[in-house]
Amino acid sequence: MPPTPAPGxxxxxxxxxxxxxxxxxxxxxxxxxxxxxxxxxxxVAAYMTAVRSEIEAAA
Structure with missing residues (x-):
């Protein structure tokens, strides 16, 4: 099961x-x-930064 990103x-x-x-x-x-x-x-840049952060946290 992949890790769940932090709620924040x-x-x-x-x-x-x-x-x-x-x-x-x-x-x-x-x-x-x-x-x-x-x-x-x-x-869009703020959104992409947040998404990248989620991906890095899941990796």
């Missing part, structure tokens, strides 16, 4: 994912403005 790590990835979804939902499918693209990229 999973919560961070879930929280980052929810932030991305909420951010995009507010834009109703339209293209992002340059400032919004920068914020989106920051959110």
């Amino acid at each position: 790590k999973t919560a961070r990835a879930d929280s980052a994912n929810k932030a991305i979804r909420a951010f995009l939902a507010l834009r109703n499918g339209r293209a992002l403005w340059p400032e919004e693209r920068a914020e989106y990229e920051r959110l």
Whole structure:
């Protein structure tokens, strides 16, 4: 059985994912403005960091 990631790590990835979804939902499918693209990229980077952390903890 694979190890279970620590609850805090999973919560961070879930929280980052929810932030991305909420951010995009507010834009109703339209293209992002340059400032919004920068914020989106920051959110995705935070999500990827949290996911990598979970993977490393599971390994």
